[in-house]
Amino acid sequence: MIDLTVLKQNPLIAAVKDGHAFEAALNSCVKTIFLLKGDICSVNSIVAKAHDAHKAIFLHVDLLDGFGRDEYALKYIKNEVKPDGIITTKPQLVKIARQIKISAIFRAFVFDNMSFKAALDNINLLKPELMEILPALMPTVIKRLSENSDSPIIAGGLVSAAEEVKNCLKAGAKGVSTSCTSLWNNI
Numbered sequence: 001m002i003d004l005t006v007l008k009q010n011p012l013i014a015a016v017k018d019g020h021a022f023e024a025a026l027n028s029c030v031k032t033i034f035l036l037k038g039d040i041c042s043v044n045s046i047v048a049k050a051h052d053a054h055k056a057i058f059l060h061v062d063l064l065d066g067f068g069r070d071e072y073a074l075k076y077i078k079n080e081v082k083p084d085g086i087i088t089t090k091p092q093l094v095k096i097a098r099q100i101k102i103s104a105i106f107r108a109f110v111f112d113n114m115s116f117k118a119a120l121d122n123i124n125l126l127k128p129e130l131m132e133i134l135p136a137l138m139p140t141v142i143k144r145l146s147e148n149s150d151s152p153i154i155a156g157g158l159v160s161a162a163e164e165v166k167n168c169l170k171a172g173a174k175g176v177s178t179s180c181t182s183l184w185n186n187i
Contacts, residue, residue, distance in 0.1 A: 002085060002103045002129045004152060004174060006031050006056060011169055013177035014184055015156060021181060022046065026053045028184035033057045034087060034177050040066030047083050056084040058105060061093065071096045078102040087132065094126045105154065107132040110141055123149040132156050132177065137164060139171035146172030162186060
């Protein structure tokens with residue numbers, strides 16, 4: 001289960017795509033890391049380093065090289081890699097994650113009314129532990145989604161200023177993911 005008290009204490013999430021950003025996240029004040037890029041050869045040590053630094057780490061399984069996008073990959077990730085959970089844009093992976101009892105964050109891109117409806121339908125159908133919507137710079141959409149679903153919302157994408165983080169949280173997001181390293185120690 002995803003610990004929402006950690007997000008309440010520190011709602012900023014480090015979204016990392018490379019080793020330099022990962023090291024910066026380990027040495028920052030953030031408590032949660034979203035690993036947005038990785039591969040089958042390095043992910044075990046990355047997760048271990050995050051846990052050694054007392055950071056929760058979620059793997060974006062759609063973007064991990066060397067893994068399939070199926071039940072067997074998720075079982076391997078859960079049992080051998082041992083992250084705190086996964087991130088995916090694929091509804092079927094959220095369903096599998098629930099079945100095998102690994103925390104899942106469902107990620108959706110909202111760019112028009114049709115994608116908003118699809119995101120809301122998926123939230124209400126899948127009931128993910130958390131929902132990440134992108135881009136984050138749309139407080140009205142964050143507010144509408146958070147008011148119309150039971151799943152807590154994380155906002156991500158294009159966040160580069162402290163004021164943007166505050167606006168997302170004010171709109172109802174429980175957390176904000178950003179790859180902007182300058183924010184990781186300033187919120």
